[in-house]
Amino acid sequence: MSKSLFITLILTIIAVVSIVGITLYQSGRVDRSDLDNLSATVFRVPRIISPFELTDHTNKTFTQDSLKGNWSFIFFGYTNCPDVCPNTLSTMNVMATNLEKNQPDKVVPRFIMVSVDPERDTVEILSKYIPYFNNSFIGLTGTSSTQIDVITRQFGIPYFISKKSPDDAEYEVQHSGAILLVNPQGNLHALFSAPHDPAKLINEFNLIRYIHEQE
Amino acid sequence: MFNFKNAIAVLLITLTSPFVVAENLTIDDAWIREAPPVSRVQAAYAIFKNDQSSDIEIVSASSSAFKKIEFHKTISENGLTKMRQQASIAISAKESAVLKPEGMHMMLFNPVTPLRAGEKVDINFKLSNGNSMTSSFTVKKVSGSDHHQHMHH
Numbered sequence: 001m002s003k004s005l006f007i008t009l010i011l012t013i014i015a016v017v018s019i020v021g022i023t024l025y026q027s028g029r030v031d032r033s034d035l036d037n038l039s040a041t042v043f044r045v046p047r048i049i050s051p052f053e054l055t056d057h058t059n060k061t062f063t064q065d066s067l068k069g070n071w072s073f074i075f076f077g078y079t080n081c082p083d084v085c086p087n088t089l090s091t092m093n094v095m096a097t098n099l100e101k102n103q104p105d106k107v108v109p110r111f112i113m114v115s116v117d118p119e120r121d122t123v124e125i126l127s128k129y130i131p132y133f134n135n136s137f138i139g140l141t142g143t144s145s146t147q148i149d150v151i152t153r154q155f156g157i158p159y160f161i162s163k164k165s166p167d168d169a170e171y172e173v174q175h176s177g178a179i180l181l182v183n184p185q186g187n188l189h190a191l192f193s194a195p196h197d198p199a200k201l202i203n204e205f206n207l208i209r210y211i212h213e214q215e
Numbered sequence: 216m217f218n219f220k221n222a223i224a225v226l227l228i229t230l231t232s233p234f235v236v237a238e239n240l241t242i243d244d245a246w247i248r249e250a251p252p253v254s255r256v257q258a259a260y261a262i263f264k265n266d267q268s269s270d271i272e273i274v275s276a277s278s279s280a281f282k283k284i285e286f287h288k289t290i291s292e293n294g295l296t297k298m299r300q301q302a303s304i305a306i307s308a309k310e311s312a313v314l315k316p317e318g319m320h321m322m323l324f325n326p327v328t329p330l331r332a333g334e335k336v337d338i339n340f341k342l343s344n345g346n347s348m349t350s351s352f353t354v355k356k357v358s359g360s361d362h363h364q365h366m367h368h
Contacts, residue, residue, distance in 0.1 A: 079251065082258040082323070083289050084296050086248060087316045090357050125253045132251040158294050170256075170324065177296040194296065195317055 035211065038204045039192070046187035052150040054114065057126035057139035068186040071109035071209065073201075075180075076157045078117035078173045079129045084194075088177065089113060089133040094198040096134055108136075109205070115141040116159040117173045118148055155180055155188060181205065183212060239267035240306070240342075242350040247323065248316075249332045249356040257330075259284075259321040259338065259352055260314040265306040272343035273304040280336045282325035289317050298322070303343070316357075332356040 035042040049064045056062045073092060077085035092111045099108045111134065115121035118141050121129075126139035142148050145161070152159060159175035177194030179201070190208055192201060245261035265271045276284040286301040304319070306312040314320050321338070330336065334354045341347045 079253050080256055082248070082250075082254070082256040083287070083298070083320055084317055086251065086254075086357070128252040129254070160295060162297075172298055174295040174297040176294055177291065194291065 035208065038207065039200065040181070040190045040204045040208065041193070042190045042208055043188065046183055046185070046189045047154070048187055049182070050150070050154055052147075052154075054140040054142050054147065054151065055123055057123060057130045057141075059123050059127075062138070062140055064186055067110075067182050068184060070184055071107070071205070072112055072182040073109055073179055073205075074112045074114060074155070074182060076114050076116050076152065076155075076159065076175050076178075078115050078175070079121050079125055080117065080170075081173070084177055085113070086133075088179070088194075088196060089137070091196045091198050091201070092137070092179075093134045095202055096136065098198065098202055107209075110138060111136070112138045112140060114148065114151060115139065116148060116152065116157075116175050117161065118142045118144060119161075156191075181208065240265055240271055240348065242348075245338075245350050245352040247330065247336060247352045247354045249330065249354050250326065252329075255325050257323050257326070258287075258316070259323055260316065261350070261352070262314070263304065263306050263312040265308060265310055265312075268308050270308055271306045273306070273340045274302070274343050275341045276321055276338055277341075278323070278336055278338045280327055280330065281323045282327075284324070284338065285322045286319070287322045288319045330354045 049067065051064055054062045073095070075085075075088050075092065077088065079085070096108060096111055100106070113130065115126065121139075121141045123141060126141055130137050130139035151157075157176045157178065157180075159173060161171060161173050163171040177196075179192040179194075179196060180188060181190040181192070183189040189212070192204070241264045243262045243264065245259070247259045248257050250257035263271075263273070273286075276286070278284060286304055287298040288301055290297055290299050301319070304312050304314075312319070332354050336352050336354065337349050338352055339347055339349045
């Protein structure tokens, strides 16, 4: 094989691969297989979120409609959590800081923590806890576990309040470490399982967002 | 025959043994996560390095700055993240035990006064052989803006 023929062959292959790639991208089909390679689980059809009503850390009502208009990263945790929750909120802060600086179109998603410990995590407690990590973060709580369950059930988030006795004040709440992504239409779009790496989350979010905007 | 020098040596060892640092155990990168304003619990992390040819077991930890300290391991089971209390920290001969976020850590309950980044706290460790050692832990705030700063320390 001559050198020029070899180069022509390589260039042809690159051209074919690119055209096939672009065509498949535009056809909206390769999106799915691309998404399959992510560590995130992207739902084939984003899930509609049924009505829920919680209160944010500034004492405002927060419902399924409040999720519309922007992407939202949602984590479930509690304030008396020494390791995983502050670590995840710090990860989210790294993401927020990074997106604010580097995102060309300045689309910075919402970052939300829903408390799975409404008994201890009152609005007042959350109002002190959430801004410690980032002033733009949102904390959500309710007045009972029943209220919280409306959102955890449909998000597929298990949690378990592990009280050793009825008056145990130092109880642990076992909970999913997953981060969920809700799209600007207010539908549940993807799930990221723990452990979380901020750089990876940003990369995958940008790809998920790009593909969603093409669809 | 009474040997004065030996007697002094024995006396010194007896008096100081609870405070003697286990010679072949070193503690590095010892830090406490600064607690958010409302948290009454926080975690401490460190690297315990065992340079001797036999295993070392840390059976308890205490500090005047906290009501109690427990050893916990963060585990993931059936989709739930939980903390499992551990009876001790075992460090095999010539190996290290790494206490780090979302892994093995010390859970510090009810600080006597809230600790702010930069403060130092002594934590005392009791070993299974009866010895004990004290190490200084630095309180750090881990967040986006100073995340890298922590990495460089």
